[in-house]
Amino acid sequence: SERGEIYATCSGRLAALVTRQKALGEQAASENDRLRAEFDMLVDAILPDALADGVGQQQPDRWRIDGWSEIALLLAAAEHGVDPRRADTARMTLTTRIETCRELLL
Numbered sequence: 001s002e003r004g005e006i007y008a009t010c011s012g013r014l015a016a017l018v019t020r021q022k023a024l025g026e027q028a029a030s031e032n033d034r035l036r037a038e039f040d041m042l043v044d045a046i047l048p049d050a051l052a053d054g055v056g057q058q059q060p061d062r063w064r065i066d067g068w069s070e071i072a073l074l075l076a077a078a079e080h081g082v083d084p085r086r087a088d089t090a091r092m093t094l095t096t097r098i099e100t101c102r103e104l105l106l
Contacts (some may be wrong), residue, residue, distance in 0.1 A: 004043055004050040008060040011039035012067025012099035017098060020075055032098075038105055071097065 014036035021029035027097070043060050051057065077090035 001050045001053050001055045004046050004055060005063050006104070007025035007039045007042040007046070007072075008063035008068035010104065011036050011043060012069075013041065013071045013097055013101055014067075015064070016068040016071035016075070016087060035102065035105060037103070 014032050018029050018033045018036060021032060047060065050060075071094065074090045074094040078087050078094055081087035081090060
């Protein structure tokens with residue numbers, strides 16, 4: 001179930017990033033969307049074992065939502081924060097979160 005949480009959280013993180021990148025017309029959106037789809041595939045692959053271990057059917061969706069929310073808040077803080085130090089911290093945290101997910105697959 002721990003792997004399921006990590007995979008689903010990364011899927012949500014990347015989904016939020018892709019949404020922002022598509023809105024801005026960024027080229028990286030397609031690659032990040034491909035990675036998101038890979039995380040979804042991994043969640044689907046381990047879901048039967050996670051369910052057998054007592055993970056609720058809706059839990060992967062909750063983990064995805066948590067990942068999405070985390071990145072959406074960081075993007076908002078980085079782009080619209082009034083405190084430059086907090087905006088920089090949000091950008092660094094955002095980069096770290098996405099890189100952590102990318103490193104799981106690459």
